[in-house]
Amino acid sequence: MKLIPAIDLRGGRVVRLQQGDYERETRYDDDALVVARRYADAGATLIHVVDLDSARDGGTANLAAIEQLCREVDADIQTGGGVRSHEDFRRRIDAGAARVVIGSLCVREPATVASWLTGPDGERIVAGLDVSPGPEGAWFPRAAGWTESGDDDLFTLLERLVDAGLEHLLCTDIERDGMFAGPSLVLYESICARFSSLAVQASGGIGSSEDLNEVAQTGVASCIVGRALLEGRVALSEVGKWSR
Incomplete structure (x- = not known):
């Protein structure tokens, strides 16, 4: 299992939200480039960057900052937030992103995402499902800031996307996101057992190095850690340990 450090951007600043609530925001002093370089220097090979402004309002609010990270950080950048059209997807790819996370559109229009999976750069798509x-x-995927539910349960939706060629899944247990409550182990065990071809990224709840040891036993390919790294609950040395 690899550890993927996460950086959330709002108004160009590094922040974290609790359970996706924009009214429960914590701001951090360092800018995104400083934080990303710190993670890369610690051994990260992939960094997850979320454009929170675009996730809420659409558009490309933090795309310039993301492009700078792609250009100036010695690690691949995976980015999501606000991908609502194929043009949005292409903009992230053209900015230099190694992978692009598509969330709400997977829930609202799975046939659309399935068609992209068979096209150019389809292997760089990550389904970002918050459940x-x-x-x-x-388990049921949610959309639009977790205010909408799709027609299908998680496994039904994944069957459809995997059949279309999906290789990467980022799955977050909404109830644990940003809460240091520990990872949703049963969720990840069930996904990995059912979809052995998927490279699953666990997300949500990590608050200690022991949490990393536990989630690694579920079979996930990687684990995203955001707030716990920023606040020192997970030591920076863990990045290198889980990136070898």
Whole structure:
């Protein structure tokens, strides 16, 4: 398992939201380039960058900052937030992103994303699915800042996307995001058992190095860590440890 450090951008500044709530924001002093270089120097080979402004309002609010990271940081950049059209996807690729995360569109228009998966750069698409538990142990993807639910449960949606060629999944348990409550181990075990071809990125709940050890046992390919790294709950040395 690899550790993927996360940087969330709002108004060009590094922030973190608790459970995706824009009213529960924590701001950090260092700018994105400083933070990204720190992670790259620690051994990160891939850094996850979220454009929170574009995620909420659409557009390319922090695209210039993301392009700078792609150009000036010695690590690949995976970025998401606000990808609502193929043009949005291409803009991120053209800015230098190694991978592009597509979230709400996967839930609202899975056929559209499926068609992109078979086209140029389809292997660089990451399905970013934020999920909440439902009846009988099922999980349901949410869209539009977690205010909408799609028609399909998580596994039904994944069957469709994997059949179209999806290789990468970033899955977040909404209830644990930014809360240091530990990773959703049962969720990741079930995904990895059902979809062995998927490179799964665990996200949400990491608050300690022990959490990393536990989520690594589920079979995920990587784990995204944001706030815990920024606040020192997970030591910077863990980046190199999990990037070898």
